[in-house]
Amino acid sequence: MLSFLDREKSVAPPGYSRWFIPPAALAVHLSIGQVYAFSVFKTPLVERFDTSLTAIGVVFSISIVMLGLSAAFGGKWVERNGPRKAMFVSGVCWGVGFLVGALGVATGQLWLLYLGYGVIGGIGLGIGYISPVSTLIKWFPDRPGMATGMAIMGFGGGALIASPLSAALLDRFADTPADAIVPAFLTLGAIYFVAMMLGAMTVKVPPTGWRPEGWEPPPAPIGSVLATEGVSVERAFRTRQFWLLWIVLFCNVTAGIAILEQAAPMIQDFFADVGPAEAAGYVGVLSLCNMLGRFVWSSTSDALGRKRTYIGYLGIGCVLYLLIAVAGTGSVVLFVAVTGIILSFYGGGFSTIPAYLKDLFGSFNVGAIHGRLLTAWSCAGIAGPLIVNVIADHQLAAGRTGADLYTLSLYLMVVVMAVGFAANMLVRPLTERQLEEDVSGRRATSGQSA
Structure with missing residues (x-):
């Protein structure tokens, strides 16, 4: 059965x-x-x-x-x-x-x-x-x-x-x-x-060779090998591009988790008149922004391109984190709006990365490549809360309270986003030689002629 x-x-x-x-x-x-x-x-x-x-x-x-x-x-x-x-x-x-x-x-x-x-x-x-x-x-x-x-x-x-x-x-x-x-x-x-x-x-998979009616694939930027074959997960794992994207995802997720995991206490410490009920509502707003960002920004990337979209996530994210650190206590509305946009970028980063991988490595092993890249999420899931909690505990021990508990970690997240931005700017398409070597090796292993 x-x-x-x-x-x-x-x-x-x-x-x-x-x-x-x-x-x-x-x-x-x-x-x-x-x-x-x-x-x-x-x-x-x-x-x-x-x-x-x-x-x-x-x-x-x-x-x-x-x-x-x-x-x-x-x-x-x-x-x-x-x-x-x-x-x-x-x-x-x-x-x-x-x-x-x-x-x-x-x-x-x-x-x-x-x-x-x-x-x-x-x-x-x-x-x-x-x-x-x-x-x-x-x-x-x-x-x-x-x-x-x-x-x-x-x-x-x-x-x-x-x-x-x-x-x-x-x-x-x-x-x-x-x-x-x-x-x-x-x-x-x-x-x-x-x-x-x-x-x-x-769920079903499409038949071999299926295409949407009336759609023709655009020419691959470095020839037809990427469009027709794609790269194996083993080869992708050894490329500079994979590890640059690993850094990109790690930085984007670390910065998002730093807010998401501390959302309720953070807004209560920033604004003394915000109670538990309002803080819970704020968490709900962030969840909604996280969800909508996953669809809106990844859909936008189809028109903008993945690299440009991540320039937005990480570049604008740097500015927004700096804005919170400098003027976070000035207005509840501004704080909620800015952190909501950051969380939409956090969500968008997750949903855009599979398409980014497909653009770079083709669709042959994109699911397996995506799986390996998600180790960045595991590391960020530890790093984000750890950074915020350790710094907050240190500030408490130093006698600081309120927004001062998070200011240093916010500045640190600006640096994290800047590192991700730099890694994204270094991403380049694979060379035709890299693709041909991978496809030829795969064919030889399976007994096919190259």
Whole structure:
């Protein structure tokens, strides 16, 4: 029965509409985007395990690290087996992650929560995140930025659904949130498993040689090899271009996470009259900006070009971070607007990078290449919060309060964005010789004539 999941069984028949693919991808990304709403469970979990916020915060860090690692090591498997099998595996891991996490909460074993939601669920995150990317690019070669933006938008927007849903479940199942965690986890796991299975059953790959009606591929900038063959993940991993883009993504994500992970306390420390309710609303605004940026900016990159789009993300981002550092306490409206734009760039950076990779390396192994590049996200997921927290703790120890806790880290983020900007400016297309060497080597290995 599982042969239904094989790539050969998921080839689209004649007349199949490519517009069925984005909803299938969204079903997965909206589900795994719940990880951005994990903070809803932090306080109840602290009470349940009688431990610190740091110990519970480790769960989120493990899941993001595992996302990057599973995407890196599983990318080639995803390319080989197709999106249907990958989405199925992702759904199983994500659902089992909630199940094992619930068992850990029920038995008071924190290590089971780390294993379930962190490790097993994190594997589901990584496989699910990359599973639709190369398929969407193949279905939408005329608009790859828009296509990946539609799906990856779901990951950013998953928290908008998960936050109120999780809060409602914690409210409904027991008198105290701590007692409601287990049934809430089981309910969420079941809901997301069903949604992801529906996405897996719907997704299909285009037949070999398929093109949108009336569309002809533009000539590749360095000849036809990139358009017809593409670069293998092993070759791409050894290029200067890959590592420059790794730096670009790391810098963009580090700067975004530095705000996203500290949003509520940051605005309360900047403005004394902002209370918890207003701070929660601010977090919601940032989530919305993160989600919309993933679609709007990546779609814009189809017209602007990827390199120019990242010049905007990182160059304008530098100026905006500097503006917050210098005049952040002047106006709540200005602060919210500026940080909202930064978070839209953060989201846009995620959804534009697959199309950037496709432009540089072709579509042959783009999903696997994207998976390896996401290790930058894992590193940024550790670096961003660490930078902000360490500096804030140091400032507190020095007797500083309010906005002074974050000013130094904001200036540091200006430097981080500037490094990313410089790396992006150094990105150049692969030479024709690099492409020919890779294609010739691949053909020789498979026994084909060059």
